[in-house]
Amino acid sequence: MIALAEDTEAKVSACENAVGQSLTSQQSRPIRPLPEVMEAIESCASLPLEDAVTTPPEAYTSEEYYQWEVTNIFHREWQCVAHVSQIPKPGDFLNLDLLGEPLIVVRGKDESVRVLSRVCPHRGMDIMPPGFGHEGHGVAEARGESNCGHTRLFLCPYHAWTFELDGKLKACPEMQQARGFKRDDHGLMPFRTEIWRGFIFVNFDGQAAPLAERLSEMNTDFGDWHSEDMHVIIEREWDCPFNWKVLVENFMESYHHLGAHAKTLQPMMPARDTWNEQERDSYVRCHLPFKEALVAEWEAMEKAGGNPFGFPTIQSLADWKKKESGLFLIYPNFLTFVLPDRVVWYRVQPMGPHRMKLLTTMLVPKSTTEHPEFPEMLTRETKMLIDFHLEDMEMCTAIQRGMRSLGAQQGRLSHLEMSVWLMQRYLAARGRGSWPGQDRPAAPAQR
Ligand code: FES
Ligand SMILES: [Fe+2]
Incomplete structure (x- = not known):
């Protein structure tokens, strides 16, 4: 096990305490029956992005809705x-x-x-x-x-x-x-x-369409990282006192760089510059461009033999892929983000409306693991992965408490939260027995 810096250790144990407390927190908000929850989700999903509102609280708290998801989403999907x-x-x-x-x-x-x-x-x-x-x-x-x-x-x-x-x-x-x-x-x-691309998927009902077919478009984009030849070098398990969609939505929108990651990610990947590709039936793709001044600095650093991203840059990537980070969601819960030197994969295991288990991992090419300075790189990047995930853990834990409370309201969404709206449209489409963009026109890209 990699020894963590003292401040990170302290933050991890504070987080574990908060998780323990949150798991026993109370539901004070009354929960509507399933047909009403489904109807409320359908009605959010039919609004245009400019009018979008947040997902009804019961989508994150209702036992009945969670059971619906297990049968109609998780058992049917990969x-x-x-x-x-x-x-x-x-x-x-x-x-x-x-x-x-x-x-x-x-x-x-x-x-x-x-x-x-x-x-x-x-x-x-x-x-x-x-x-x-x-x-x-x-x-x-x-x-x-x-x-x-x-x-x-x-x-x-x-x-x-x-x-x-x-x-x-x-x-x-x-x-x-x-x-x-x-x-x-x-x-x-x-x-x-x-x-698929080195990731092992399971389908419980045995009826899902082959993944390779569903993801042929994503393959031409994500395939450039060659995750099938990569190695998992960091894995950490987290007990999470929140609904799986709280994490998926948090992962897929970068609006929260402004608050939760104001000192870490925002200076590098400003929320305002992030954007989503068009709606697809099987996955969501977001772009997080790096600040231009940093790109210039990093290019100079690389020319001088340095590693601006922490690990050696993957040279086979197209130039534009070295100038941004990217997020992918394969519906319903495969999460990955890519950087010019690595792939980060989150394994999401839903356990009930208020709980999930998470494995955060990092993957790099084999050549990276053979770099003479790899042990130091690994220690530094492990700390980084944990530190910024702790920022998200804190937010997600507090969101779930909010969803259970009387004070929970349906707020409005920013255009930077398009992924949250796409998730509503996915849930609603599955509720109609369809897929996003198949029985309604697909939403256009933001650029
Ligand atoms: S051998 Fe008897 S339960 Fe497995
Ligand atoms: Fe985050």
Whole structure:
């Protein structure tokens, strides 16, 4: 684990305390029934951007609406669970619980990546419940900090059934008297999986359109970072006392650089210059141009052999991609931002209307990890990633408290919050059984 600077440690522990308090905070605002909440979202979404208002508070607080999202959004869409570099070798695995589903993401002996249920097909035991089933329990060894490990096979600790890395039942003691029992019928359940640009996605209902098809347009833009060849070099997990959309909206609008990041991001990427591309059915793309004076300074620095962005600049990027940062949201909750030297990916695990788990990660090309000054770069950039995320954690935690309170109002949106409005239009479209821009005209780009 990288040692954090003292001030960052102090801020992290203050944040953890605030999270603990917020998780037990009260709902004082009455919550309307589901049909009224859906109608309120539809009515926001049908306003033009110039008239846009904020999303109704119940979208962030209603248990009923959250359950609607689970069934109609999360189970039907692709959810990103890992990056290929987190499980590089056969036998490497990563555990996570997604929407109540205990999952293993594992690389098999054939090098294929699979997402399997951790629920034992015998009596339903989670074969590796959190904090159990790694070291000292069976054959798997823990590795790293993010519920990763390495194993030859999986062992259910309850009655010692064992499974191959592809989920097939390998052995089960004392089952010879069970009439008609066939091992092939009793494996760990696989979920539909697709790898896109190195990111591993899962689809619970098995019906989603192939991702590569849906994202062909994004591929020509985001593809320039070659995230499939990158390595996750920093990962940090956060327990978040807020709705998943609070985070997605916060990530995707840069209006809040003016307040939350006034000293960190605003001087580099002023809110006023940020803009959104046109509405699309599967993703949102925002541009955050760097201040011109800084670009000139950084170009000079680079010519002199320096690394203006912290890590070496990715030389294959088009020139304009070295002059800005970019944000992408693949609906509903894949978040990434790109810089000229890295990709930052946030893994979002919704856990209820008021809670989610977040993994913040950073990815760089392999060549960066081989740079002689990489250890120092890593320490510095880890601090940076945590420091500015803490600024967002503070805001998001306080927003969720606001959404639960009697004082919550539906405010107005700035044009710089187009992503919040696009999110409303996505939710409303899913409510109509459609996709953004398919049964209504798509909104134009801001430039
Ligand atoms: S529940 Fe897994 S072996 Fe019995
Ligand atoms: Fe932020």
